[in-house]
Amino acid sequence: xxxxxxxxxxxxxxxxxxxxxxxxxxxxxxxxxxxxxxxxxxxxxxxxxxxxxxxxxxxxxxxxxxxxxxxxxxxxxxxxxxxxxxxxxxxxxxxxxxxxxxxxxxxxxxxxxxxxxxxxxxxxxxxxxxxxxxxxxxxxxxxxxxxxxxxxxxxxxxxxxxxxxxxxxxxxxxxxxxxxxxxxxxxxxxxxxxxxxxxxxxxxxxxxxxxxxxxxxxxxxxxxxxxxxxxxxxxxxxxxxxxxxxxxxxxxxxxxxxxxxxxxxxxxxxxxxxxxxxxxxxxxxxxxxxxxxxxxxxxxxxxxxxxxxxxxxxxxxxxxxxxxxxxxxxxxxxxxxxxxxxxxxxxxxxxxxxxxxxxxxxxxxxxxxxxxxxxxxxxxxxxxxxxxxxxxxxxxxxxxxxxxxxxxxxxxxxxxxxxxxxxxxxxxxxxxxxxxxxxxxxxxxxxxxxxxxxxxxxxxxxxxxxxxxxxxxxxxxx
Numbered sequence: 001x002x003x004x005x006x007x008x009x010x011x012x013x014x015x016x017x018x019x020x021x022x023x024x025x026x027x028x029x030x031x032x033x034x035x036x037x038x039x040x041x042x043x044x045x046x047x048x049x050x051x052x053x054x055x056x057x058x059x060x061x062x063x064x065x066x067x068x069x070x071x072x073x074x075x076x077x078x079x080x081x082x083x084x085x086x087x088x089x090x091x092x093x094x095x096x097x098x099x100x101x102x103x104x105x106x107x108x109x110x111x112x113x114x115x116x117x118x119x120x121x122x123x124x125x126x127x128x129x130x131x132x133x134x135x136x137x138x139x140x141x142x143x144x145x146x147x148x149x150x151x152x153x154x155x156x157x158x159x160x161x162x163x164x165x166x167x168x169x170x171x172x173x174x175x176x177x178x179x180x181x182x183x184x185x186x187x188x189x190x191x192x193x194x195x196x197x198x199x200x201x202x203x204x205x206x207x208x209x210x211x212x213x214x215x216x217x218x219x220x221x222x223x224x225x226x227x228x229x230x231x232x233x234x235x236x237x238x239x240x241x242x243x244x245x246x247x248x249x250x251x252x253x254x255x256x257x258x259x260x261x262x263x264x265x266x267x268x269x270x271x272x273x274x275x276x277x278x279x280x281x282x283x284x285x286x287x288x289x290x291x292x293x294x295x296x297x298x299x300x301x302x303x304x305x306x307x308x309x310x311x312x313x314x315x316x317x318x319x320x321x322x323x324x325x326x327x328x329x330x331x332x333x334x335x336x337x338x339x340x341x342x343x344x345x346x347x348x349x350x351x352x353x354x355x356x357x358x359x360x361x362x363x364x365x366x367x368x369x370x371x372x373x374x375x376x377x378x379x380x381x382x383x384x385x386x387x388x389x390x391x392x393x394x395x396x397x398x399x400x401x402x403x404x405x406x407x408x409x410x411x412x413x414x415x416x417x418x419x420x421x422x423x424x425x426x427x428x429x430x431x432x433x434x435x436x437x438x439x440x441x442x443x444x445x446x447x448x449x450x451x452x453x454x455x456x457x458x459x460x461x462x463x464x465x466x467x468x469x470x471x472x473x474x475x476x477x478x
Contacts, residue, residue: 002272005279006251009229011208011237012244025244028282029087033211033239034379034434058373059092060472063108064337068117074333075124075132077326086291087131091121096473102438105373105472131289133208206234206281213237222268225250229270234278251275347464356421357402357413361452364429364470366393371470374434381432392427392468407456414463422463424456429470444476445469453477 007026013033021027062071071091079088095115096107108115125132209228214236217224228236229251238247256269286292340348364370368389374381396403404410414422428449430438444450457465469475 002252002255002275003248005275006248008279008282009234009236009251009275010244010247011235013239021244025248027244028286029235031089031237031239032085034375058105058375058472059108060105061337062121062333063114063118064339065333066114067336068120070329070333070336071118071121072124073329075121076128077124077329079125079128079130081323081326083129085130086289087133088125089133089135090125091119091132091134093119093134099443099473100440102433102436102440104438129289131205131285135210205285206278207232208235209233209237211237212239222250222254226254226268226270229254229274229278234281341469347466350423350464350466352399354420355401355423356417357404357410357423358396359407359410359422359424359456360393360396360403360405360427361424361456362427362429362468363446363449364392365425365427366391369432370429373430373432373470373472374438376432380434380437392425396425410463419462424461424463424465426452426456426465426467427470428453428467430472430475438472442476443473445471450478 004026008028010025010027011029011031012027013031062074065071075091078090082088092103092106093115094103094107095110095112096104097110098104108118119134122132122134214224214228215221217227219227225236225247236247236251238244251270254268254270255272255275257272283292360366368391369376369382371391372381376382390398393403402413404413410422410424426449428445430443431446445453453467457467467477469477
């Protein structure tokens, strides 16, 4: 019975686990990492997923719309795009105050009120029958320095955000939290920071750890595991399949009856009552989602596993009505997230009937991957993105405009049709990145883009120049 309970606490990847192993471990959940989709057989690859979904901008882009209603719609659309998963690792409700942080674009900004308002994405996700995961509720928020966060301070900061987002009762089903917020904290001797936050919010759901975060705790592997569970984490993310069996054995070994001894940070045991509580939280959430009912109505013949979403059909083809509606929403959100930073001498708006030639420059001008950034097709994103999509160059050509890339050609066009018929358009962007690999002490554009801006956008230019920047944070552009 103990192993069956602990199995419900295991969250690992399913890429190399077969049905016999699932049964042996009594495993309760699986997840798919950011680089999932490259080794699947039978055509189940990330490229095919992309053809059946629409790419939405990151959380920072959604925040630029300043529209809570749109955030809710995006949450619902994303959930309907992936109804078989049961749980989405969205939204990221964090507060960014240091643009050097690689997670800045995963936040809605530094305004706590705006972050709170946009958290209604949770409602949208769960209205489609999936559990939303508000992350990372203890260890996210203001960056203390590049690559580090103040866990204790940010835990309480984000609790205030979430409390404002859920004034009547929390709608949260699950939380995604780094287990660093346990005995390893230097700011507090309280090992139960995570558990305190749950109680503070009258939380109804379960808490999950971050990717391999259990090993970020201090102490031996046994102490790390014990402290993670004692701190209030109900589901343990162990990304490598072989870790599942080891975790099951470790937790089984840790269970004890002595509640007093189990409360100490240096304890070598976990009270069975804490295990029961964790399993109850997981199973109650599954029951609320309808996952414990059978048969399930989802058409999952090509998914490879049974899944459930009440009243939602899986997206099956590119002409699916839900897919088309999602594309329209993504386009609208992208349009409303654009921000005009500077308009020198009335350069904008451009007259589409007047412009005939575009001198198109910039690293993102003909690259969908640069526009999409990280967490797209793989963890760190990809340049020269291999997917169906319209680049800026393709869109301009579709409008019948002449696209050139050299000054001499632009000068010749201006001579024939006049300088007002020509515009220089520089589409610049950050390199794709995600998480800590995006940490930078000097956030700015790549050198190629800076060179284009300096050389093409000068006072001496006889025609207008427009610079478009695709970025997840403010950048220093000399």
